[in-house]
Amino acid sequence: MNPGVQIDHTDRIGEIKVLLEAHDEEGLLRLLGTLHASDIGRALAGRAGLAGRAGLAGRAGLAGLDEEQAVEVFKRLSPELASEVLLEIDERLRKSLISSITSEELIEVVQELETDDATDIISELPVEDAKQVLEGIEEKDSIALQKLLVYPEDTAGGKMQAELVSVAESATVEEGIEEVRRKGREMENLSSVFVVDAGGRLTGVVQLNKLIIAEPRSRMKEIAEADPVKVTADLDQEEVAKIFQKYDLIALPVVDADGRLVGRITIDDVVDVIEEEIFEDFYKMAGLNLEERVLDAPARSIWMRLPWLLINLATAFLAASVVRVFQGTIEKLVILAVLMPIVAGMGGNAATQTITVVVRGLALGELSLNNARWFIIKEMLVGLANGLMTGVVATVAAYLLGANILVGLLLFLGMTANLVIAGLSGAFIPIILKWFKVDPAISATVFVTTCTDIGGFLSFLGLATLFMRAGIL
Amino acid sequence: MNPGVQIDHTDRIGEIKVLLEAHDEEGLLRLLGTLHASDIGRALAGRAGLAGRAGLAGRAGLAGLDEEQAVEVFKRLSPELASEVLLEIDERLRKSLISSITSEELIEVVQELETDDATDIISELPVEDAKQVLEGIEEKDSIALQKLLVYPEDTAGGKMQAELVSVAESATVEEGIEEVRRKGREMENLSSVFVVDAGGRLTGVVQLNKLIIAEPRSRMKEIAEADPVKVTADLDQEEVAKIFQKYDLIALPVVDADGRLVGRITIDDVVDVIEEEIFEDFYKMAGLNLEERVLDAPARSIWMRLPWLLINLATAFLAASVVRVFQGTIEKLVILAVLMPIVAGMGGNAATQTITVVVRGLALGELSLNNARWFIIKEMLVGLANGLMTGVVATVAAYLLGANILVGLLLFLGMTANLVIAGLSGAFIPIILKWFKVDPAISATVFVTTCTDIGGFLSFLGLATLFMRAGIL
Structure with missing residues (x-):
């Protein structure tokens, strides 16, 4: 997340447009640096999704960027910001923006993403491009992504990410903290550490605040919540959302059929599922396809x-x-x-x-x-x-x-x-x-x-x- | 949360009913000990909300508990479990269960709750009872609750809790961790520490995993995300939910008009708001009052x-x-x-x-x-x-x-x-x-x-x- 973000953003589409048309490279980069990915995404979708597709023009100040301008802006983003922006826009615009960058640039962008988001993006690519990306990124990441790509998008496996911290039951709290240091540097929303037995089976969960509080030499097993709530990778996303709500969770471990830990789902991914499922019910009542959006042609x-x-x-x-x-x-x-x-x-x-x-x-x-x-x-x-x-x-x-x-x-x-x-x-x-x-x-x-x-x-x-x-x- | 919980609970209403009718005190307490608060809540609401009110009978095995039986079960719960169950049921049943216990018992139950939930429950009580509870609990808690009671339920202030960890900018990471140790023992969903200046104004946020990783002698100010996303206490809950979704947050600090930190909202409370707001739209479309539920008389x-x-x-x-x-x-x-x-x-x-x-x-x-x-x-x-x-x-x-x-x-x-x-x-x-x-x-x-x-x-x-x-x- 961009640390400088304030909550009172107004619509910056017009500003971006003016800078683009004035070829004010420096001013544009400065403005983009102050915006959150979701605001940039909205600006890019603004017109590319609308008049850009329908051929209807609006007043200059109110209208957004056309698809060409959206590409121009997208190309100027850092790989990190570009990766976040891709998650904020709809599939069609995403395809068009991705096709505007080189495969080397795409590989850089994918490496910035968490594994669950990277999986979503790769699964949308044409087979050849997907292969190229999977071959281009680090081997370790590639293997992790290929494992995740197996699961249908609307299951626990499709929503989970491979980024997690797991520690052996027999490890000490000190070793557990060391593991958080090693792996947790780049992780967002890390709130708990999973505890596994010698066979990799999940046996407990320790909240980070409990880990900080614990006596450094005690064993992870002793301080862990035993028998935690968990789901298998094939569970439907609607059921996953219900479990999050029932137990007020912020993270949920995912295990395979043998109980081995394979991933973790965080609540920010589930919120969208909850919203989607409710809209789906009412869309069905009105005879609508959930895929249909306001901006569709x-x-x-x-x-x-x-x-x-x-x-x-x-x-x-x-x-x-x-x-x-x-x-x-x-x-x-x-x-x-x-x-x-x-x-x-x-x-x-x-x-x-x-x-x-x-x-x-x-x-x-x-x-x-x-x-x-x-x-x-x-x-x-x-x-x-x-x-x-x-x-x-x-x-x-x-x-x-x-x-x-x-x-x-x-x-x-x-x-x-x-x-x-x-x-x-x-x-x-x-x-x-x-x-x-x-x-x-x-x-x-x-x-x-x-x-x-x-x-x-x-x-x-x-x-x-x-x-x-x-x-x- | 009950650590022994599994996700494959079936409906235990029948079992509770049989044990109640057999006066098997020991068996009942044992069964209740294995259940999650939301399952107990569902069992209590099962019939008290249904045939109990409508006078319709079902087959013994399938039917739930009547209101009298719900009270019997509720009285047997520990203050901790009773407090969680109260959050899982509708307002009418909650009133009836609360009126079945003494004010001493109610005070014990309220002390188990997080401040945002305690506020919700107290604001439903008759004025005299509310006063009695506020006088009965620890003075420190009472003051915190009275501050929260000022805010309307559907604002950021109404959704926030007073439980949070805040540290001075000038404090060291070591002191920050010490503060988590002191205050974080009983807190659920603690994922970040707030950093404030000498005037109590929020200036930064540190994720717990970043705190663990940091050099112990560095200053909190140096490692904090500056200028974090925050809201004022009077913001409407729908806007709060949008901010959580826009920035993929799991906790959001709440400040007063002068920027002073006054509370924290966690995502589990926001999920219900998101759900409620969507249902509200479609209920309005059908000419329904959002207050109406399936189990209403x-x-x-x-x-x-x-x-x-x-x-x-x-x-x-x-x-x-x-x-x-x-x-x-x-x-x-x-x-x-x-x-x-x-x-x-x-x-x-x-x-x-x-x-x-x-x-x-x-x-x-x-x-x-x-x-x-x-x-x-x-x-x-x-x-x-x-x-x-x-x-x-x-x-x-x-x-x-x-x-x-x-x-x-x-x-x-x-x-x-x-x-x-x-x-x-x-x-x-x-x-x-x-x-x-x-x-x-x-x-x-x-x-x-x-x-x-x-x-x-x-x-x-x-x-x-x-x-x-x-x-x-």
């Missing part, structure tokens, strides 16, 4: 959203076919066509509330198959109560707007029925999907809104038809 | 969700009044009533996609007023393209289902128009709300879906009316 967004819209179109036709059954009823009383979207829409809104509560409850582990039955009944009760109350309001409103009192009664009955359907389907469907190990967020909304659309039309128009047959409407 | 959920449903009802009537204008058109051609929900529904789905992307973009800082114009145009393009494509599919489907080709054309035009409206309103409205400093998540969905409902009905039925007037339909 229009064509990319179009193709990513189209499949979901087509699925929704199919379910919309399904609901419309229900309306079609009651075409004759509507013909006799057109006000039904005016009011029926209210019944369906209110069901959809109530169902969205229920699904959102379910998604959060499942994510936080508050909702499980143990309490599912209770929750489903609760949601039906909530739907019934709110259906009765909003139904009364709707009926009065319809009456004031000139609708027949019997039509008002239909509206009341239809809304109440549909809000119960919303509560039932909004709670039951995600839970049953979870039971069958299908992702509850992605498929729930399609099924549930289909239920409330069909439920709304069926209850409102169906009751109207019955009323008509009975001769009271 | 039905009555609470009913009242919390009703206001939003009423607002939606009002907007649904607004949309219905548009349909009413075209009642005559529908009377002449009832198939319009069958197809019109498709047009409105597809607009709503496309708008939800856009709003979700906007909420994430604003949360991650990728979308700003700088690139807003570009984004709005992009979303309209995406709407246009997907409107044309889904419109074609819809037209063919309607034709195959027996609709007139002209009605199919209306469907095509209506859907295309409404998906452009969805892109425009879905992007423009949240951004303009942000501009006016209104929370973009909360109000966007109401406005936007009203736009797509009205837009859908207006374009589809309006065009149909024009076609009829022109005599082509």
